[in-house]
Amino acid sequence: MELKEQILIFGLGHIGGSIAKSLCKQGIRVYAEDLSKKTITYAIKNKIIKGTFSDLDLSKPYSVIFSTPPIVTNKLVNENKDLIKNAVLFTETSSSKNKIKKNAFINKIENAILSHPIAGNEGSGIDASDTKLFENKICILSPLKMTSKNSTTKAQKLWESLGSNCIKMDLNSHDKILAATSHLPHVISFSLMRYIEKSSNIKNKVLMGGGLKDFTRISSSDPEMWSDIFDLNKKEILNSIKGFKKELEVMEKNILSSRSKTKNFIAESNKARKKIID
């Protein structure tokens, strides 16, 4: 990024705050808006941002980043159409993109490129913001059909300046893959936690081993954000649940009928994990 640039960020949570902190450290003039006045005061005091929207020099080039929950992002995009259209780059960081895409099409926003930094962790809020959050992480960039080359290059430079490696991917593939690798595990974790609580009538917390603790960590995720994501990526998530249930049923049949089939299934799982994750 170049020092003379201006960035306007909507939403100074864990992601937005980390972007702001890192860009400001690079000397970029970062301005932000957040629902919480306390957050804005904290961010200015701690030199995470230079000021708010009112300090932005609209006569000079600027980029706009939304790091608000997806449904809020859509609302804000509608309310700030002109501001966005006049920007060099409009991007956002949510996990579910379909409605934003539609919105960009309807409003003929030609500088839109959707970004998904695969960098989430358990942190939340600006207190947890971290200049290194995006370092050596993947960022998926999804330009739309009408996105200008200039905006695509700009977005890539932005994420690279934050330390990320960029991958370009069309939005349908993005939504499909994320449904399987991120949204489905959350659906499972929420359902499992409910089942365990209902079924086992467990009074003694300590019975839960370390394995279960790790396995269910994501069931602590924010209801507001995840009900948004599930709503926005409904079709692909429901597809994923269906596919997962089929595998679960294969497993059920194996357990019922044959130890050696169960063993093979597990061995295949071991291999799949090695191939995909290790």
Add this chain to the structure above:
Amino acid sequence: MELKEQILIFGLGHIGGSIAKSLCKQGIRVYAEDLSKKTITYAIKNKIIKGTFSDLDLSKPYSVIFSTPPIVTNKLVNENKDLIKNAVLFTETSSSKNKIKKNAFINKIENAILSHPIAGNEGSGIDASDTKLFENKICILSPLKMTSKNSTTKAQKLWESLGSNCIKMDLNSHDKILAATSHLPHVISFSLMRYIEKSSNIKNKVLMGGGLKDFTRISSSDPEMWSDIFDLNKKEILNSIKGFKKELEVMEKNILSSRSKTKNFIAESNKARKKIID
């Protein structure tokens, strides 16, 4: 434990090896058998055990611990009935106890107490053995109907000397609770890993965020051991899968019909986790 005591351990893997290492350090005379000669040589050389079965003084009191996979344990119990009956204590450390219970009844083993140290981690084999593995961990003790008081006290002292806190629980409750809190998460993880590999056709490993890595860690678990566990605790595991699928279907319906219902479901999950785990 008292210094004059003798312990015979079958199976010097991660659990058996850790028991041996800790007891030997306390000055107990520990002897062991293992399928692998290399493991025995290593254990003697590294003072994890004093010798093998042939070194055990059968004229003096001894306890027997099985840390072999559950199906192997059953086979070995049958082959060593007299040795076991003459022991002060017979215990084992597997995650699934039903067949061992039956076996103990059939063979009128009155010194049997089933132990389940909730202390597993990703380590495996004697190289990973650790004297502190059981410290501040729960050990579930399940005496059988005919188990003598003496054996129960003995088992409790054994685990306490390893640093564990003991909880007594009847075997049916043990199998039911473990099906929900340990076996079901494994079933899910194996199935999910298979689904992700099949469905998403992912060529780029780096797309998997840290969340998925933690969530699917247990899908790397040993096929031999887990097909045994699933086979031995079949009834309770199938019940758990059924119950979990019901919750998953509630989630499916919520996602399809109502964002606010989805949000409530997730909020309930958050609470359940807090109650049970945090």
